[in-house]
Amino acid sequence: MRFAFLDEDAKKEIRRATLKAIAIPGYQVSFASRELPIARGWGTGGLQVTLSIITQKDSLKVIDQGCDGSVNAVNIRNFITSVTNVETTNEVDKASIIQSRHRIPEKQMQEGQVLVLQVPEPEVLTNVEANASKQKIMHANSDYAKLWVLLYEDTSQFGDSRIGNRYPVMVNDRYVMDPSPIPKYDTLNLDNSKALVLLGAGREKKIYAVPPYTKVEPLKFDDREFKVEDFSGQKCQRCGASGVYMDEVHVDNGKTLYYCNDTSYCDEFLESRNA
Amino acid sequence: MGYVAVKGGEEAIKNSLSFYDEEFKGDIKPKDIRESLSFAVDKIMSEGSLYSKKLSSVAIKKSAGDLLNAAFFLRAHRSSCARVGMAKTINTDDMRIIRRVSSAFKDIQGGQILGPSNDYEVKLILKKVANKTIWSEFISDDIFVESALKPLRNKGLIKELKKDREIADITRIFPNSPYPRSAVLQIMSRGEGGSMLAFAYTTMRGYGDVHPTIGDLRIGKCDVKFTHPFTSKEVKIAEIESTSCEAVGTLEKQEDGSTKLTTGYGFCFGFNETKAISMAILDISLYSSSHSIGSGSIASDFDMILHHIDGVESMGFTNHYKLPHYVTFQSNLQVLMNAKEHNGGEK
Amino acid sequence: MKREDINFMLQKADRDSLRDLYKSIKNKHSVEILQSPTAQTLLQPIKDPISGGEFYAGEVLVTTTIVSVGDRQNKGWAMVQDDEEQLSLYVSVCDGAFGAGYFVDEIESLMKQTQLELEKHQIKINRKINSTKVSFDLMQES
Numbered sequence: 001m002r003f004a005f006l007d008e009d010a011k012k013e014i015r016r017a018t019l020k021a022i023a024i025p026g027y028q029v030s031f032a033s034r035e036l037p038i039a040r041g042w043g044t045g046g047l048q049v050t051l052s053i054i055t056q057k058d059s060l061k062v063i064d065q066g067c068d069g070s071v072n073a074v075n076i077r078n079f080i081t082s083v084t085n086v087e088t089t090n091e092v093d094k095a096s097i098i099q100s101r102h103r104i105p106e107k108q109m110q111e112g113q114v115l116v117l118q119v120p121e122p123e124v125l126t127n128v129e130a131n132a133s134k135q136k137i138m139h140a141n142s143d144y145a146k147l148w149v150l151l152y153e154d155t156s157q158f159g160d161s162r163i164g165n166r167y168p169v170m171v172n173d174r175y176v177m178d179p180s181p182i183p184k185y186d187t188l189n190l191d192n193s194k195a196l197v198l199l200g201a202g203r204e205k206k207i208y209a210v211p212p213y214t215k216v217e218p219l220k221f222d223d224r225e226f227k228v229e230d231f232s233g234q235k236c237q238r239c240g241a242s243g244v245y246m247d248e249v250h251v252d253n254g255k256t257l258y259y260c261n262d263t264s265y266c267d268e269f270l271e272s273r274n275a
Numbered sequence: 276m277g278y279v280a281v282k283g284g285e286e287a288i289k290n291s292l293s294f295y296d297e298e299f300k301g302d303i304k305p306k307d308i309r310e311s312l313s314f315a316v317d318k319i320m321s322e323g324s325l326y327s328k329k330l331s332s333v334a335i336k337k338s339a340g341d342l343l344n345a346a347f348f349l350r351a352h353r354s355s356c357a358r359v360g361m362a363k364t365i366n367t368d369d370m371r372i373i374r375r376v377s378s379a380f381k382d383i384q385g386g387q388i389l390g391p392s393n394d395y396e397v398k399l400i401l402k403k404v405a406n407k408t409i410w411s412e413f414i415s416d417d418i419f420v421e422s423a424l425k426p427l428r429n430k431g432l433i434k435e436l437k438k439d440r441e442i443a444d445i446t447r448i449f450p451n452s453p454y455p456r457s458a459v460l461q462i463m464s465r466g467e468g469g470s471m472l473a474f475a476y477t478t479m480r481g482y483g484d485v486h487p488t489i490g491d492l493r494i495g496k497c498d499v500k501f502t503h504p505f506t507s508k509e510v511k512i513a514e515i516e517s518t519s520c521e522a523v524g525t526l527e528k529q530e531d532g533s534t535k536l537t538t539g540y541g542f543c544f545g546f547n548e549t550k551a552i553s554m555a556i557l558d559i560s561l562y563s564s565s566h567s568i569g570s571g572s573i574a575s576d577f578d579m580i581l582h583h584i585d586g587v588e589s590m591g592f593t594n595h596y597k598l599p600h601y602v603t604f605q606s607n608l609q610v611l612m613n614a615k616e617h618n619g620g621e622k
Numbered sequence: 623m624k625r626e627d628i629n630f631m632l633q634k635a636d637r638d639s640l641r642d643l644y645k646s647i648k649n650k651h652s653v654e655i656l657q658s659p660t661a662q663t664l665l666q667p668i669k670d671p672i673s674g675g676e677f678y679a680g681e682v683l684v685t686t687t688i689v690s691v692g693d694r695q696n697k698g699w700a701m702v703q704d705d706e707e708q709l710s711l712y713v714s715v716c717d718g719a720f721g722a723g724y725f726v727d728e729i730e731s732l733m734k735q736t737q738l739e740l741e742k743h744q745i746k747i748n749r750k751i752n753s754t755k756v757s758f759d760l761m762q763e764s
Contacts, residue, residue, distance in 0.1 A: 005355075006354075007357065013447075030448070030449055030451070032446065032447040032448055032449070033449070034354045035347075035350040035351050035353065035354045035587065036351060036354065037351040039347065039590075039591035039594060039595070040587060040588045040590075040591030040592055040595075041588075041591040041592035041593075041594065041595030042591065042595050042598065044591075064598070064599065065599045065600075065601050065602050066602060069284070069285075070284065070599060071284030071285075071287070071288055071598075071599075072598050072599070074284055074285045074288070075288065078285075101598075102600075102602045102603055103602055120592070120595065130578065131576075131578050132451065132452055132578045132582070133451070133452035133453070133578070136451060136452070158610075158613075158614035158617055158618075159613065159614060159616075159617025159618075160610070160613055160614070160617070161610075162610060162614070163610070164603065164606035164607035164608075164609065164610040165602070165603040165606040165607065166603075181600075181602075181603045182602075183602055183603070183605070183606040184606060185606075203588045203591065203592055205449045227613060229605065229606055229609045230609065245602070246605075247601060247605070248605060248608075261601075261602060261605075320680075321679075321680065323680075324680035324681060325663065325680060325681050325682075325683055326666070326680060326681070326682040326683060327682075327683035327704050327705060328704065329704045329705050329706075330683065330704075330705055353663060353681060356661050356662055356663045356683065357660075357662050357663075358662065358663050358664075358665060358681065359662040359663065359664060359684070359686060359701075360664060360665070361664065361665045361666075361667060362664045362665065362666050362667070362682065363667075364667040364668065364669055364676050365666065365667070365668050365669065365679075366668075366669040367668070367669070367671075368671075372751070373747075373751055374751075374754070386755045386756065386757075387755065387756040388751060388752075388754055388755050388756075389754035389755075389756065390751055390754055391750075391754075392754075408750075408753060410746065410749040410750050410753060411749065412753075413749040413750070413752045413753040414748075414749070414752050415744075415745040415746075415748040415749050415752070416748060416752060417744070417748060418748070418751060418752070422671065424671075428671070433672075434672075435672065435673065435674070436672050436673040437673060438670075438673040438674045438675035439673070439675045439676075442667060442675070442676050442677060442678060443677075444665070444678055456670065456673055456675065456677070457670070457675060457676065457677040457678070458677075460668075460670060460677035461677050461678045461679070464668075464677070464678075464679040464680065465679075465680055499664065499666065499682050499703075501664060501701060503625070503626055503629070503699065504688075504699055505697050505698075505699055505721065506625055506626065506721075508624075508625075508626050509626065510626045510629045510630070510701070511626075511627075511629065511630035512629065512630065512664065512682070512684060512701050512702070512703060513630070513633075513682060513684070513702075513703035513704075514703075515666075515682060517679075521671060538671075538672055539672070540670055540671055540672050542668050542679055543679065544679060544680055558672075562672075
């Protein structure tokens with residue numbers, strides 16, 4: 001099998017799209033998304049980005065829902081290693097490429113690292129404008145009035161936006177971008193990120209990027225607070241950490257327990273406590 | 276209560292696949308699938324966008340008859356084969372005909388040829404029929420005949436569309452709107468039959484205004500030709516079975532003031548008349564909607580059609596909801612709780 | 623029979639006869655495989671009658687082989703339909719031999735024999751197809 005599955009022409013094309021995406025932060029660049037032996041909608045966009053940038057020297061971490069051991073993460077990691085033989089790791093610090101679905105690692109990533117996010121629906125405007133040609137024009141004019149109206153309507157009815165995850169963000173004061181279905185908690189970590197963030201949507205055939213040290217702001221009214229998911233007062237039942245994104249687990253006696261969602265963070269925290 | 280929420284799936288995935296293999300896959304041979312389930316094989320080739328009866332039947336076996344999955348197998352295989360070049364263009368007027376009907380004209384040049392069809396079979400599942408025809412009584416002439424709409428086209432009665440200067444290839448560049456016609460036809464030619472049928476059906480029932488007449492529907496064999504690398508002359512590589520349909524819509528006033536008939540074209544790999552007819556109707560609906568009187572025609576919207584008829588993509592995405600969504604759902608729940616609080620502490 | 627007829631005709635030939643012919647060529651002349659049988663695809667354009675333009679309906683799976691027969695200059699090529707490695711190799715060797723002037727009679731004879739079989743088969747199919755022609759004249763007479 002060819003190194004990293006894709007033929008060299010395909011990789012070259014994806015790298016070009018990626019470079020363009022980095023040059024225009026938040027702008028969705030079309031690319032010739034290949035069909036992979038993994039189903040559309042299961043991370044093929046992120047996977048193509050990873051396969052096109054990965055080299056033999058890289059160290060790879062794959063997470064899904066914050067977990068290295070999740071079924072889909074295991075599946076994707078196995079596929080990538082079967083075609084590249086690269087080293088894999090669970091530790092954020094040791095990874096040069098982290099492919100993730102729905103989460104940004106709790107531990108801050110550093111310069112030189114790449115975070116690849118899998119994106120199901122890259123077009124932030126779809127909910128307010130279904131027509132692709134009109135979306136294109138709206139982006140060109142930086143015309144996000146419809147998103148603001150949606151935000152206004154939600155705020156007046158519910159006190160806040162109804163959007164929980166994949167909260168729209170303004171990138172570099174120019175393009176509004178879908179940050180992939182990460183929770184609002186993670187959205188703030190995109191701002192001024194030291195690591196390069198690449199976002200790939202396979203089915204929708206788009207790649208976009210947040211280069212290091214780029215301004216990323218959630219769309220919000222000046223007089224309203226951007227409320228992220230709140231786990232204050234909760235401690236991880238396993239490692240005792242607090243102030244992180246938590247999984248809620250409802251146990252049989254009706255009680256609700258909390259655990260770190262990011263399992264590698266949980267492991268490290270536990271280790272440092274035991275040390 | 277262990278910590279392991281989604282961890283440890285690896286072993287389960289492996290076992291689940293073994294279970295699947297033992298439970299769903301019998302001993303049927305791909306050769307039997309090819310010979311007895313030929314319409315299934317054809318459907319997979321056209322949606323998988325790869326003409327290979329052999330691999331198509333293997334895909335049907337591997338997916339235990341789940342045809343959406345089978346087409347996905349074929350598509351994925353296509354990504355691993357290098358593309359060696361472009362064959363000579365096929366013109367369906369040159370097709371070696373096996374079946375050809377026109378509902379527009381009673382008596383057409385070349386005649387109405389029913390070919391192998393069960394259109395007129397009374398669908399009684401338990402009835403046993405033993406029809407035997409003595410074939411030797413019939414003539415053995417070859418049948419090649421141009422489209423029944425050719426005479427109307429030659430007279431200039433049919434609306435022409437602008438031709439693309441370059442052929443688009445959506446597998447390399449997925450175009451933005453306005454979509455080149457060649458891209459539109461390519462997307463439909465590899466589209467999922469059921470999705471296309473549903474959209475085509477909307478145009479006949481008030482969401483649009485297409486009441487088509489089948490001008491020329493044919494199934495048969497077309498030659499695939501390439502250039503011999505050492506003699507530089509044309510070589511026949513293969514014969515492929517295919518279906519084409521030209522449907523007639525209605526009359527339409529043209530920019531130059533003339534009145535012409537609108538038509539639509541459908542083509543797909545293999546024998547699949549429903550798909551070719553659906554494609555021709557969608558073609559009319561997309562390109563000749565100016566006189567539509569229906570209430571909001573769904574199938575005249577290019578974005579609506581072009582982004583929603585690919586079976587491999589729609590199936591993949593619909594099924595991805597089976598993946599864990601704990602993080603996003605958690606986030607949604609918090610939004611719900613905040614909204615309840617906003618509403619005066621609603622319980 | 624032209625060299626260009628070999629590729630398609632021999633795909634349809636009786637497989638045992640073709641294998642025997644391949645073996646005879648190989649026994650007499652050195653056969654070198656320059657490109658072993660490889661699955662590839664051919665993009666297939668279709669004419670659009672409405673615009674007069676073309677579009678791609680999909681790709682056709684083929685198996686391609688390049689060999690040399692005897693002299694390295696005498697190259698043979700085959701591009702056969704579907705995933706058929708062995709067939710592709712046999713046909714490419716016949717193509718190379720024919721181009722070099724080896725076994726021409728044997729190759730032609732197998733092609734002619736195949737053509738006869740194909741014609742016989744086509745006649746059978748044609749009778750069936752013609753039997754399904756709707757005859758409006760007949761209906762009027764009755």
